[in-house]
Amino acid sequence: MRSVADQRARVLDAVAPLPTTVLPLAEAHGLRLAQDMTAAIAVPTWDNSAMDGYAVRAGDIAAATHEHGITLRIVADLPAGSGDDPHLAPGEAARIMTGAVVPTAADAVVPLEQTDRDDPMAPLAETVTVYRAPGTGQHLRRAGEDLVAGDPVLAAGSLATGAALSALAATGHGTVRVHRRARVAVIATGSELVRPGEPLTRGLIPDSNSLLVAGLVREHGGEVVAVRHVDDDAAHLAEALRQVSQAPEPPDVVVLTGGVSEGAFDPVKQLFTGAGGVEFARVRMQPGKPQAFGRLGDAVLFGLPGNPVSAWVSFHVFVAPALAVMHGMPRERAAPPAVPGVAGADWGTPPGRDQYLPARISTRDDRVLVATPVAALGSKSHLVASLAQASGYAIVPAAVDHITRGDAVSIVRTSLETP
Numbered sequence: 001m002r003s004v005a006d007q008r009a010r011v012l013d014a015v016a017p018l019p020t021t022v023l024p025l026a027e028a029h030g031l032r033l034a035q036d037m038t039a040a041i042a043v044p045t046w047d048n049s050a051m052d053g054y055a056v057r058a059g060d061i062a063a064a065t066h067e068h069g070i071t072l073r074i075v076a077d078l079p080a081g082s083g084d085d086p087h088l089a090p091g092e093a094a095r096i097m098t099g100a101v102v103p104t105a106a107d108a109v110v111p112l113e114q115t116d117r118d119d120p121m122a123p124l125a126e127t128v129t130v131y132r133a134p135g136t137g138q139h140l141r142r143a144g145e146d147l148v149a150g151d152p153v154l155a156a157g158s159l160a161t162g163a164a165l166s167a168l169a170a171t172g173h174g175t176v177r178v179h180r181r182a183r184v185a186v187i188a189t190g191s192e193l194v195r196p197g198e199p200l201t202r203g204l205i206p207d208s209n210s211l212l213v214a215g216l217v218r219e220h221g222g223e224v225v226a227v228r229h230v231d232d233d234a235a236h237l238a239e240a241l242r243q244v245s246q247a248p249e250p251p252d253v254v255v256l257t258g259g260v261s262e263g264a265f266d267p268v269k270q271l272f273t274g275a276g277g278v279e280f281a282r283v284r285m286q287p288g289k290p291q292a293f294g295r296l297g298d299a300v301l302f303g304l305p306g307n308p309v310s311a312w313v314s315f316h317v318f319v320a321p322a323l324a325v326m327h328g329m330p331r332e333r334a335a336p337p338a339v340p341g342v343a344g345a346d347w348g349t350p351p352g353r354d355q356y357l358p359a360r361i362s363t364r365d366d367r368v369l370v371a372t373p374v375a376a377l378g379s380k381s382h383l384v385a386s387l388a389q390a391s392g393y394a395i396v397p398a399a400v401d402h403i404t405r406g407d408a409v410s411i412v413r414t415s416l417e418t419p
């Protein structure tokens, strides 16, 4: 049997970053930046107010106290977005809102709570009496105090998260160069499968893998371009593959589930055995032993085992790293990081294969990661109903024949959500 590392290396050898494209920020979520990004504008962009209140010349009211307020004349009103720069003579102030540009002549902002004009709904008055002396620069947010134009914002390879995209918007960008989204076709094989929610007759089960794989593809930034189901007939699979490959925008990745092991009707095995291009391997992992991988025209093709837990594990271990590389992640960082942790319960392990056990990942004493099986039956590959409780998996080497609570295990997080 082949090691997981070997199989993953073969997968990563076969993929490369996809071409880059410039997208509006709103379309780039989940992709990776193809170039270093620097700020086009400073943040803050203007000297602006941190408070709703009054822009003042601090020297005018240096003697203000709670008992002896100092009264200023209000000569301007500055909502956020105003481009005005009113002149303030000695003894004058401007009403100002949070985020509005501070007049050049002002050097402090007094929050309205420190004045006699503390009702925000009241109409603009002619004067304001200040009851506390501000320090120079008080409640001013200076242009460039976060960063200035030309400063680095994000490095090539960074994931375009919500926060990353907001940083790009705030630093003056409307578009970003990214590796284009991987197009993925998903095909579930199996004559026992019916659409979710449809009535079942004896022997039939709902197709859950299509939703599992399509959802994981999207969670890893890919675009699902086709979802098909074919029965256990190699000719039907060939026809479905021909159709998805001839789409105007053909897939970069085809993910099949089912039909890769030793069954008499396994269509993936029947179609590709001896045909070249796709290799069948037994990988030393449980679940996930039977794997098909290779090329189909310009696309890479994964044939994942049909058992749902096997498909979930195989996706995280092989497909997700391939998508990451296609999206511009450096190859050496494509495999999800495994970190030390401990077992949260006792569980059994399979003989002769490294175990990849779906687990709820929690922390103990806020520092030790703990993996607890999501299913009473551990890592058995058919336990689809409990898979949604998993926020990662524990890896146990083949040589370990039993896990006792507190034993050291490697942990990979697949989600920060702990249901």
Ligand SMILES: Nc1nc2c(c(=O)[nH]1)N[C@H]1C(S)=C(S)[C@@H](COP(=O)(O)OP(=O)(O)OC[C@H]3O[C@@H](n4cnc5c(N)ncnc54)[C@H](O)[C@@H]3O)O[C@H]1N2
Pocket (backbone or CB within 6 Å): 188, 189, 190, 192, 193, 205, 206, 207, 208, 209, 210, 257, 258, 259, 260, 261, 262, 263, 266, 287, 288, 289, 290, 304, 305, 306, 307, 308, 310, 381, 382
């Ligand atoms: N004689 C042997 N039998 C099996 C071996 C073996 O080495 N020798 N390996 C076992 C292992 S390990 C796995 S994993 C499975 C993989 O089987 P296939 O990839 O051929 O998958 P199927 O037989 O089509 O289905 C397996 C299982 O999963 C259910 N399934 C399939 N597709 C879906 C779907 N879209 N949604 C929900 N459930 C699905 C299917 O009904 C089966 O129960 O082979 C073992 N056998």
Ligand code: MOO
Pocket (backbone or CB within 6 Å): 285, 286, 287, 288, 289, 290, 305, 307, 309, 310, 381
């Ligand atoms: O490899 Mo299978 O996924 O053990 O059940």
